[in-house]
Amino acid sequence: MSTVVSNIGLLVTNDGPERTAAALVLDHGRVVWVGDSAKAPAADERVDAGGRCVIPGFVDSHSHLVFAGDRADEFAARMAGRRYEAGGIRRTVAATRAATDAQLLATATRLVAEMRAQGTTTVEIKTGYGLTVDDEARSARLARTLTEEVTFLGAHIVPDGIERADYLDLVTGDMLDACAPYARWIDVFCDRGAFDESEARRILLAGRERGLGARMHGAQLAASGAVRLAVELDAASVDHCTFLEPHDVDALAGSDTVATLLPGVEFSTRSPYPDARRLIDAGVTVALASDCNPGSSFTSSLAFCIAVAVRDMGMTPAEALWSATAGGARALRRADVGHLAIGARADLVILDAPSYVHLAYRPGVPLVHRVLTAG
Amino acid sequence: MSTVVSNIGLLVTNDGPERTAAALVLDHGRVVWVGDSAKAPAADERVDAGGRCVIPGFVDSHSHLVFAGDRADEFAARMAGRRYEAGGIRRTVAATRAATDAQLLATATRLVAEMRAQGTTTVEIKTGYGLTVDDEARSARLARTLTEEVTFLGAHIVPDGIERADYLDLVTGDMLDACAPYARWIDVFCDRGAFDESEARRILLAGRERGLGARMHGAQLAASGAVRLAVELDAASVDHCTFLEPHDVDALAGSDTVATLLPGVEFSTRSPYPDARRLIDAGVTVALASDCNPGSSFTSSLAFCIAVAVRDMGMTPAEALWSATAGGARALRRADVGHLAIGARADLVILDAPSYVHLAYRPGVPLVHRVLTAG
Numbered sequence: 001m002s003t004v005v006s007n008i009g010l011l012v013t014n015d016g017p018e019r020t021a022a023a024l025v026l027d028h029g030r031v032v033w034v035g036d037s038a039k040a041p042a043a044d045e046r047v048d049a050g051g052r053c054v055i056p057g058f059v060d061s062h063s064h065l066v067f068a069g070d071r072a073d074e075f076a077a078r079m080a081g082r083r084y085e086a087g088g089i090r091r092t093v094a095a096t097r098a099a100t101d102a103q104l105l106a107t108a109t110r111l112v113a114e115m116r117a118q119g120t121t122t123v124e125i126k127t128g129y130g131l132t133v134d135d136e137a138r139s140a141r142l143a144r145t146l147t148e149e150v151t152f153l154g155a156h157i158v159p160d161g162i163e164r165a166d167y168l169d170l171v172t173g174d175m176l177d178a179c180a181p182y183a184r185w186i187d188v189f190c191d192r193g194a195f196d197e198s199e200a201r202r203i204l205l206a207g208r209e210r211g212l213g214a215r216m217h218g219a220q221l222a223a224s225g226a227v228r229l230a231v232e233l234d235a236a237s238v239d240h241c242t243f244l245e246p247h248d249v250d251a252l253a254g255s256d257t258v259a260t261l262l263p264g265v266e267f268s269t270r271s272p273y274p275d276a277r278r279l280i281d282a283g284v285t286v287a288l289a290s291d292c293n294p295g296s297s298f299t300s301s302l303a304f305c306i307a308v309a310v311r312d313m314g315m316t317p318a319e320a321l322w323s324a325t326a327g328g329a330r331a332l333r334r335a336d337v338g339h340l341a342i343g344a345r346a347d348l349v350i351l352d353a354p355s356y357v358h359l360a361y362r363p364g365v366p367l368v369h370r371v372l373t374a375g
Numbered sequence: 376m377s378t379v380v381s382n383i384g385l386l387v388t389n390d391g392p393e394r395t396a397a398a399l400v401l402d403h404g405r406v407v408w409v410g411d412s413a414k415a416p417a418a419d420e421r422v423d424a425g426g427r428c429v430i431p432g433f434v435d436s437h438s439h440l441v442f443a444g445d446r447a448d449e450f451a452a453r454m455a456g457r458r459y460e461a462g463g464i465r466r467t468v469a470a471t472r473a474a475t476d477a478q479l480l481a482t483a484t485r486l487v488a489e490m491r492a493q494g495t496t497t498v499e500i501k502t503g504y505g506l507t508v509d510d511e512a513r514s515a516r517l518a519r520t521l522t523e524e525v526t527f528l529g530a531h532i533v534p535d536g537i538e539r540a541d542y543l544d545l546v547t548g549d550m551l552d553a554c555a556p557y558a559r560w561i562d563v564f565c566d567r568g569a570f571d572e573s574e575a576r577r578i579l580l581a582g583r584e585r586g587l588g589a590r591m592h593g594a595q596l597a598a599s600g601a602v603r604l605a606v607e608l609d610a611a612s613v614d615h616c617t618f619l620e621p622h623d624v625d626a627l628a629g630s631d632t633v634a635t636l637l638p639g640v641e642f643s644t645r646s647p648y649p650d651a652r653r654l655i656d657a658g659v660t661v662a663l664a665s666d667c668n669p670g671s672s673f674t675s676s677l678a679f680c681i682a683v684a685v686r687d688m689g690m691t692p693a694e695a696l697w698s699a700t701a702g703g704a705r706a707l708r709r710a711d712v713g714h715l716a717i718g719a720r721a722d723l724v725i726l727d728a729p730s731y732v733h734l735a736y737r738p739g740v741p742l743v744h745r746v747l748t749a750g
Contacts, residue, residue: 077693079685085536267738304739310454317451357447364679366741
């Protein structure tokens with residue numbers, strides 16, 4: 001069945017300049033026509049955008065949705081002055097292991113629906129709160145029922161009760177074997193208190209040998225060699241990038257590795273924001289993602305991330321929108337989402353606003369009028 | 376008809392400590408019973424809160440909803456480095472004067488509905504974009520169709536085309552006469568580029584003689600005598616309070632004047648945040664409000680304001696919630712809203728969360744499950 005979305009006040013396709021008085025035709029889950037609303041061909045169904053702004057659906061390339069429990073108490077304590085450390089992850093690991101499959105799936109499903117209602121049409125989901133072979137495998141399996149973009153993150157932290165060397169053998173051996181069938185990506189938290197660069201290299205290379213693409217958490221808590229390692233290994237993305245040295249920026253600029261910024265983390269941990277302006281000016285490809293997780297960033301709203309990125313990270317509204325759509329797609333090495341060129345997936349959002357600028361101009365206000373998806 | 380809201384996981388009444396496993400009974404638009412869910416009496420209708428958190432409806436004591444046009448372009452320019460100045464108000468004044476009553480009412484009605492959907496059950500609305508006798512009077516009249524809390528803000532700026540002295544005569548004379556029948560409050564923008572203290576005194580005293588309560592915009596752009604004047608005149612609230620001297624804090628602490636903080640303004644103008652912690656520690660009553668307006672703060676979300684207040688203004692989640700409910704009620708000198716004691720208006724929000732902490736812990740995420748109102 002074909003659908004024409006007509007009377008679009010402002011259309012962002014990420015494929016050429018913004019259009020006014022535009023229309024789109026969708027057929028079999030793809031964009032098949034883009035042009036002036038007055039010239040739009042007929043279709044089986046007609047959606048009148050009423051002069052509103054239409055954008056590509058958000059591509060959230062970084063989330064941790066398979067978990068149990070919440071850490072509202074830890075958040076409140078942090079707001080009262082306690083610093084965020086990666087160790088808080090252990091609480092969620094314990095709760096996740098104790099949960100049933102049904103409980104884990106219910107929470108993840110609810111969060112995906114919450115994201116969808118806020119305009120996110122593609123979401124990556126990481127494992128990383130199981131940290132045993134069985135718990136990681138079920139996390140990957142459950143995530144795979146919700147998205148094609150599953151990331152194996154056994155290397156989130158070294159869990160309690162196992163020697164570091166033994167855990168590294170597991171992550172690069174049996175655990176990887178158990179998760180790889182469900183996953184497209186392998187990730188490692190390469191930072192202070194988590195895994196160092198030589199460990200990260202071993203883990204990502206093991207994943208690559210099993211056909212998984214590399215991505216990395218890096219430079220969230222401190223500067224390190226993580227960013228250069230990500231570039232060296234042609235990781236699709238290195239995520240956080242809060243603490244960057246000049247050579248990190250240079251390395252990213254000369255690479256196909258996206259710098260994925262996660263402003264929800266800095267907001268919710270009261271940390272300094274990454275400097276998106278510096279990255280963009282240097283020629284780095286920047287994505288914005290939610291990092292939705294119960295510890296450091298429990299937002300699922302890419303509109304919120306855009307508002308913060310514009311206020312505090314030096315991005316223009318247009319850059320922030322691009323990074324939350326096309327940038328996220330680059331971070332997942334996907335050509336079919338994040339834009340609305342002919343042939344792209346028919347994933348789009350009709351905003352309850354005349355312009356995408358309102359995503360930053362009206363912070364916190366739900367501005368999704370309607371979400372259309374190919375699926 | 377009576378309604379029992381049962382199975383409340385966490386209940387905040389602002390009248391005694393938080394309750395768990397609680398219930399409320401509402402009858403004829405009032406709270407008539409509060410207690411344990413297991414002991415709740417029968418009622419005509421039953422609402423199962425499903426273990427969610429219930430809070431009083433937000434009381435947004437500061438908004439400017441009667442206007443036409445938007446200033447998204449000005450917002451984008453400001454994010455690119457231009458400073459906020461009060462003069463931008465003139466653009467909205469021109470657009471508002473050119474609009475029909477129906478256009479103005481449609482926009483204001485839409486924004487009140489948007490607020491309601493986000494949990495705001497009481498809203499104050501100011502005039503201040505008309506600035507002629509007829510345009511202010513119609514702004515007040517239209518606002519009065521949407522709320523009892525109408526504020527006459529002829530003293531927003533001195534409009535173009537009239538001498539300052541003549542405009543002051545108008546605001547304290549014919550314009551006041553035309554607006555007073557619809558208004559409960561008189562307000563003045565007492566700051567750099569707007570009105571000075573002696574002008575503000577004259578305006579507020581004229582309003583008081585017409586039976587209007589005093590409130591004030593003060594200390595948004597610079598420190599001045601505005602706060603002390605507000606206290607001297609027993610204004611219900613002085614709003615913004617970004618730039619305070621120690622004697623301002625002392626004056627507020629010894630008064631019945633509420634300090635209303637508007638974090639949406641600082642967020643959207645990239646200005647320093649007011650120090651709520653300092654005010655609370657000094658014994659000042661603090662309210663949080665949206666200041667929803669198309670220039671300096673186009674958010675309508677008190678949840679967003681709470682999240683920013685917790686992150687950047689030193690408030691605990693509990694304090695921020697109190698300020699956005701009971702604090703707003705104090706700023707409007709209302710005893711019937713902002714709390715859920717027996718006898719209070721049955722204005723409440725069932726959050727889609729187990730705790731109000733999630734309003735800050737999950738920034739940007741729409742967390743309203745259901746809004747119940749007396750009206």
